[in-house]
Amino acid sequence: MISKKTIQKEIQFSGVGIHSGKNVDLLLKPSSSGEIIFRRTDLDNLELALDPKKIKTKNSTYIVSEGCKIQTLEHLLAVLYMSGIDSLIIEINGDEIPAMDGSASPFAQAILNAGVRSLPDSKKSIKITKSFSLDEKDASFSFSPGSDFKITYSIEYDHPAIQKQELTLSLNLENFIKEIAPARTFGFLKDVPALRAQGLAGGGSLDNAVVLDDKSVINKPLRYPDEFVRHKILDLVGDLSLMGSPLIGHFKAQRAGHGLHLKAIHFLLDNPEFWTYI
DSSP states (O other): OEEEEEESSOEEEEEEOTTTOOEEEEEEEEOOSSSEEEEETTTTTEEEEOOGGGEEESSSEEEEETTEEEBOOHHHHHHHHHTTBOOEEEEESSSBOOOTTSSSHHHHHHHHHHOEEEEEEEEOOEEEOSOEEEEETTEEEEEEOOSSEEEEEEEEESSTTTEEEEEEEEOOHHHIIIIITTOOOEEEGGGHHHHHHTTOSTTOOTTSSEEEOSSSBSSOOOSSTTHHHHHHHHHHHHHHGGGSSOEEEEEEEESOOHHHHHHHHHHHHHOGGGEEEO
16 A cells, blocks of 8 residues: 655745746645645635646646646656655745756755655555557657556757667656756757747756757756756656656657647546556
């Protein structure tokens, strides 16, 4: 039996939103509710439950409800999922989770330091029982039965510092913290004007992203030679957490992104014949 979990004590973060460019305070509070609740302290404590039906994507994963949104959820959600935390109040006084250093490590280390405790309620895992593939232009996402939580991610960029990268990992908390959480978000200098014209990347900097010019990485060194594909795995873990249960199966993504991740999640939730609770 797997128990639901929360954190032992409150954890506070402050930082800038990578897209909004605004400073924001974030407070994680222990809860025994059995679910993850966002609370907008700047909007009369308006509460938003983490519901896949209210999730949208645009260069990040965000939740929209009752006229407000909270964006860039994926790094924090990835850490909560890998830590087994599914009961939490997340208080925030803005519309974006702070970027920190562009990775999930600050969240992971803070939760390790605070500690995690089990709750009386138990939870079920989702085990993939049938394979399926979704295709979208030159991208694809598939899932198949497996004995653990495994991800294969493949990316390809026409850039000397990236080119083609692929990585397969069976993930647990230990190797997630070591191999995936430190991988930072990345972006191309040439794309910044267009992104900012769309209200994105307003807080992006050399302090919270790996930035590439036409030939190389501007802010070397990389944390891993293949940091780019590792960050894509981080994003996928955060998005898959929206399933609401621990996952058992092999999830493969090729040239995918948040939008295709979310389509796969909706497909699974709408087609329970491809999985079973255990």
